[in-house]
Every structure is written in C-alpha cells, then in structure tokens.
Amino acid sequence: xxxxxxxxxxxxxxxxxxxxxxxxxxxxxxxxxxxxxxxxxxxxxxxxxxxxxxxxxxxxxxxxxxxxxxxxxxxxxxxxxxxxxxxxxxxxxxxxxxxxxxxxxxxxxxxxxxxxxxxxxxxxxxxxxxxxxxxxxxxxxxxxxxxxxxxxxxxxxxxxxxxxxxxxxxxxxxxxxxxxxxxxx
Amino acid sequence: xxxxxxxxxxxxxxxxxxxxxxxxxxxxxxxxxxxxxxxxxxxxxxxxxxxxxxxxxxxxxxxxxxxxxxxxxxxxxxxxxxxxxxxxxxxxxxxxxxxxxxxxxxxxxxxxxxxxxxxxxxxxxxxxxxxxxxxxxxxxxxxxxxxxxxxxxxxxxxxxxxxxxxxxxxxxxxxxxxxxxxxxx
DNA sequence: GACTTCATGTAATAAGTTACATGATTCA
DNA sequence: TGAATCATGTAACTTATTACATGAAGTC
Numbered sequence: 001x002x003x004x005x006x007x008x009x010x011x012x013x014x015x016x017x018x019x020x021x022x023x024x025x026x027x028x029x030x031x032x033x034x035x036x037x038x039x040x041x042x043x044x045x046x047x048x049x050x051x052x053x054x055x056x057x058x059x060x061x062x063x064x065x066x067x068x069x070x071x072x073x074x075x076x077x078x079x080x081x082x083x084x085x086x087x088x089x090x091x092x093x094x095x096x097x098x099x100x101x102x103x104x105x106x107x108x109x110x111x112x113x114x115x116x117x118x119x120x121x122x123x124x125x126x127x128x129x130x131x132x133x134x135x136x137x138x139x140x141x142x143x144x145x146x147x148x149x150x151x152x153x154x155x156x157x158x159x160x161x162x163x164x165x166x167x168x169x170x171x172x173x174x175x176x177x178x179x180x181x182x183x184x185x
Numbered sequence: 186x187x188x189x190x191x192x193x194x195x196x197x198x199x200x201x202x203x204x205x206x207x208x209x210x211x212x213x214x215x216x217x218x219x220x221x222x223x224x225x226x227x228x229x230x231x232x233x234x235x236x237x238x239x240x241x242x243x244x245x246x247x248x249x250x251x252x253x254x255x256x257x258x259x260x261x262x263x264x265x266x267x268x269x270x271x272x273x274x275x276x277x278x279x280x281x282x283x284x285x286x287x288x289x290x291x292x293x294x295x296x297x298x299x300x301x302x303x304x305x306x307x308x309x310x311x312x313x314x315x316x317x318x319x320x321x322x323x324x325x326x327x328x329x330x331x332x333x334x335x336x337x338x339x340x341x342x343x344x345x346x347x348x349x350x351x352x353x354x355x356x357x358x359x360x361x362x363x364x365x366x367x368x369x370x
Numbered sequence: 371g372a373c374t375t376c377a378t379g380t381a382a383t384a385a386g387t388t389a390c391a392t393g394a395t396t397c398a
Numbered sequence: 399t400g401a402a403t404c405a406t407g408t409a410a411c412t413t414a415t416t417a418c419a420t421g422a423a424g425t426c
Contacts, residue, residue, distance in 0.1 A: 012289035104197035106327035
C-alpha cells in the first residue's frame with residue numbers, strides 16, 4: 001500500500017474512536033507533534049485519500065448548520081495499521097537550526113552564546129509544554145503514549161542541561177580548545 | 186534576502202576555503218548531516234542560486250577532462266552568513282518513526298519491544314558513526330563544530346540508554362500502568 | 371576489464387507549510 | 399456585538415528525496 005507516516009498517525013489516532021479532522025489536528029498538537037507534526041494541509045487531504053482506499057469511513061455528525069465529518073477506521077484500515085506497526089521503523093531525522101548556527105559560530109564567534117541560549121530556551125519551552133500535557137493527560141493515555149511523553153520530557157531536560165553546561169564553558173573561556181580529556185568523564 | 190537554511194550550510198562550509206558541490210556533500214554527510222541533511226538535489230541547484238545572487242563565486246578547477254567547479258564565498262556572502270548567525274534560530278524539528286510506532290503500540294502491543302529495539306539500534310548506529318568521526322576529526326574541527334559533535338554523541342548515548350531502560354521495564358512487565366511515582370526520580 | 375570513486379547535474383515525485391476562504395457557534 | 403473557537407477545505411509554495419543520466423579517473 002505504501003502510505004505516508006502521516007497517514008498512520010491518522011489511522012492510529014482513530015483506532016478505537018471516531019474523530020474529525022479538526023480533532024485529529026488538536027490531538028496531534030498535544031502528542032505526536034513533538035516527534036511527528038501534521039498540518040491541516042496534510043490531514044484533510046489524507047483523510048480523503050484514506051477514505052478512497054477504504055481504510056477509513058467518514059460519516060456526517062453535523063450539529064445544526066455546523067458541518068462535521070467524523071472518521072472511523074475500517075477493518076482494512078486496522079490491518080494496514082497493524083502491518084505498519086510490524087515493519088521496522090527507519091526514519092529518525094532532526095533539523096536543528098540552533099545547532100547549525102553553533103556549528104558555524106567560528107565565522108562570527110560572538111554569536112555562539114546566543115545560539116546556545118536560544119537553543120536552551122526552545123528546549124525549555126518544549127519541556128514546559130510537555131510537563132503541562134503530562135499533568136493533564138496521565139490518566140487516559142496508554143502506557144506507550146505515556147512512555148513517549150516521558151521520553152520527550154527526559155530528552156528536553158537533557159538538552160536544556162547540555163546547553164547550560166556548554167554556556168558555562170563558553171563563559172569560563174575553556175571553549176578555545178577541543179578538550180579531548182573531557183570526553184571520558 | 187531570505188535563503189533556506191541549506192543555503193547557509195553551503196555558505197558556512199565554504200567560508201574560508203573553496204569547495205566543489207561534491208566535496209560539500211561529503212563534508213555535510215560527516216557533520217551537519219546529523220542535525221541538517223542535504224542532498225545533491227539541493228546542493229547543486231543551491232550553488233547556482235547563490236552564484237546568481239553573487240553570494241558565492243564559482244571557478245573552474247578541472248583536472249584534465251574531469252570537470253570540477255570550486256566555489257568560494259564572496260564578501261556579500263560572508264555578510265549574509267553573519268547576518269544569519271545573528272538572527273535567532275527557530276527551527277528544531279524531529280521526525281521519529283520509531284517513537285510513532287511506540288506511541289501507537291496499544292493497537293498491537295506485541296510490537297512495542299520491536300519498536301524500542303529498532304530505535305535503540307538506530308541510535309547506536311548513529312553513535313558509532315559519530316564516534317568514528319570524532320576519532321578522525323578532532324584536530325581540524327573548530328571548537329564549535331567539536332561541541333556539536335559532542336552533543337550528538339551525548340544525545341545518542343542518552344537515547345540508547347533510555348531505550349534499554351524502557352525495554353527492561355517492558356520485560357519486567359511494569360509497563361502495564363502509568364507509573365506517576367517514577368516521574369520525580 | 372571491471373569496479374569504485376570522483377564529479378555534475380536534472381526530472382519526477384513526495385512531503386509539508388502557510389496563507390487564505392468560508393461560515394457556524396459560543397462566550398464575554 | 400465582537401472575539402474566540404469550531405470546522406472544513408484548497409492553492410500556492412517551499413523543501414527535500416530519489417532515481418536517473420553522463421562520463422572521467424583511479425584501483426584491483
């Protein structure tokens with residue numbers, strides 16, 4: 001079949017309960033968002049494709065004049081989801097502009113602290129959002145969902161800490177050489 | 186001007202030395218690759234665009250019948266690079282298919298260990314490549330480049346460790362509930 | 371002689387973001 | 399009544415990957 005990962009995000013989310021495109025987007029933004037984002041521009045067209053392939057089934061759930069289309073997974077859709085879960089994951093990619101700026105900071109060394117400081121702030125903000133989610137979500141998430149949340153929190157904490165340590169090193173001037181001896185600590 | 190981040194990867198790499206598109210790709214694959222990938226399909230057209238904008242200057246450095254075009258940064262290009270370094274970084278995005286499969290593992294719980302095991306292996310492989318790079322690159326990298334390398338190594342180690350701990354929890358059966366009490370440890 | 375590496379490039383496709391358009395309902 | 403939220407969708411654009419084509423030079 002060869003669907004996009006974003007298609008499996010949809011299949012995974014509607015496995016068990018019917019959801020509208022709008023609701024899918026809301027849930028994504030508080031969950032997979034942190035390791036797999038999806039925009040309306042992907043979700044709505046993808047729902048149509050999935051319905052055309054009979055992997056989901058949409059039904060009108062309009063209330064008054066407000067149109068609302070709720071999608072449920074079909075038996076074929078669940079099969080497709082299970083097949084995907086059984087295939088080995090391959091994609092783990094990162095795009096980190098802050099790290100890129102740090103990487104090239106030798107071209108303008110005065111910018112290095114700022115790159116690190118912004119990176120620290122971005123991770124701290126993400127950490128704040130994840131902690132807020134954790135405090136409101138713990139009871140209705142699956143253990144696996146909860147595990148990915150804990151991973152995101154621990155990872156963000158790690159990144160914040162690393163930035164702080166590195167800023168400290170920059171300030172203390174120890175950054176002028178490659179401290180090979182530090183690697184083993 | 187509004188260039189893509191990939192354009193700045195090129196500007197940053199050729200700041201100081203002339204490089205061909207081929208060499209840029211090779212260097213990227215051993216450095217920024219781990220937080221900002223770039224393919225030939227981006228590099229060659231981008232070099233043309235940058236030359237059209239007079240931010241880089243290409244020159245023939247053919248040897249015999251083998252054509253070879255080496256690019257150097259211009260004064261305007263260096264200015265553009267410096268301006269970019271001074272702007273706050275915004276993009277830090279991750280796409281992690283393994284985490285996605287773990288997130289949806291409640292749909293087919295038997296696949297959870299496999300998702301974690303694959304995630305662990307992918308991080309371990311990355312760690313191996315980074316360590317190999319570290320052992321060969323330490324002397325000619327800038328302290329900032331070396332810092333990003335150490336970050337990549339520490340982060341990969343963290344991810345490998347997390348996967349191992351999580352696998353251990355799965356095996357011991359403690360995964361059946363959301364262990365709120367564990368969060369504070 | 372065959373394989374690998376060096377070297378440049380394009381075309382097709384896929385994936386994803388942003389901005390916009392539209393309109394109902396809810397809440398202050 | 400005005401703002402926020404609910405709700406669906408598309409168009410234009412950007413970004414990036416993959417596969418392909420071409421050919422020289424070096425190596426086993």
